[in-house]
């Protein structure tokens with residue numbers, strides 16, 4: 001990383017042309033992103049990504065869509081898409097961003113003045129690392145079935161229950177969570193949004209090791225854990241609506257062709273080297289993948305254009321996520337097929353001098369069809385709200 005001190009950028013970046021913004025951002029990322037962390041074969045740990053996280057914080061570039069008054073860049077949607085495009089192009093690892101994407105905007109809309117004043121500066125300065133506690137055993141797609149309960153007792157909530165698949169929990173300081181506060185009400189009506197310090201007595205974080213052997217997420221257990229009633233965000237029993245309405249236009253990022261595009265370039269290198277490009281059956285499949293990527297890219301851009309022109313995303317945007325994530329899987333299936341046994345045994349192949357991370361790409365492509373609303377759920381949305389098929 002460059003040694004020059006980073007000072008906070010006071011400018012309104014929306015005032016730059018898209019090309020100037022992209023050029024400046026690209027140059028800054030190149031100068032400051034640790035080269036050894038480019039295109040990592042896994043999500044970097046909080047410890048590894050911390051220098052980059054701190055560089056973004058120091059520059060004031062860590063929260064692209066937050067208003068400038070809260071320490072964000074205040075980017076419009078067009079610049080926001082360029083921001084993520086450039087991070088992806090350079091192979092930047094993901095920072096601990098749950099609070100930046102979800103909690104921050106939620107607090108700005110529903111939080112008390114005291115909550116905003118206390119938590120927002122600590123999020124944007126990286127002082128508190130947050131994780132998201134929505135899913136539970138038995139409540140993932142059917143999130144409204146969650147059972148972790150918080151009972152008001154004087155000026156504290158007493159929490160009992162369990163969260164699971166909580167990304168970053170092993171490294172986090174705080175968890176924002178959906179809890180059941182009324183067992184008698186209809187499922188969605190008895191849910192509240194609560195903030196809990198993970199150091200609270202009665203909270204236990206048990207890491208879960210994923211397919212790649214990394215403890216990226218965890219189970220989080222609550223046994224009579226007491227958190228201040230002041231940590232309730234918004235009104236009691238109204239957490240469901242708050243969490244749902246804040247999906248926002250950023251969800252277009254899940255439909256980006258970036259991952260499939262990177263994998264297809266790797267597949268191309270492998271096919272050139274192995275001679276598969278001369279195999280008509282392979283060429284057939286490869287051509288289909290390329291056409292699908294082209295189609296996805298053009299469609300993604302048309303949605304991005306609509307947003308740039310002041311539009312918003314409708315339920316039809318669900319198909320971008322389905323298309324992007326399944327195409328990524330089809331490309332990595334083909335990579336593994338081409339690599340044969342070697343691909344399964346080794347994380348990184350040397351293909352004519354080019355390093356190709358076959359197995360990693362394959363494993364990386366599996367979770368995106370599950371998180372962010374599984375693809376089956378996205379298809380249900382399309383069937384019901386777009387195609388108006390009978391339920």
Ligand SMILES: Cc1cc2nc3c(=O)[nH]c(=O)nc-3n(C[C@H](O)[C@H](O)[C@H](O)COP(=O)(O)OP(=O)(O)OC[C@H]3O[C@@H](n4cnc5c(N)ncnc54)[C@H](O)[C@@H]3O)c2cc1C
Pocket residue numbers: 131132133134135136138139140141142164165166167168217367370371372373374375376377380
């Ligand atoms: C890498 C990763 C990170 C994650 N990080 C977090 C996190 O930080 N915080 C958090 O709260 N959660 C997190 N999750 C959990 C994620 O949100 C859930 O896995 C997801 O919502 C699916 O829920 P589930 O695993 O309980 O599966 P289930 O809901 O039990 O679904 C199992 C299968 O059934 C299908 N299915 C379910 N209902 C229907 C239906 N009505 N119609 C058709 N098919 C259906 C699903 O699509 C899926 O294929 C993470 C998951 C992954 C993979």
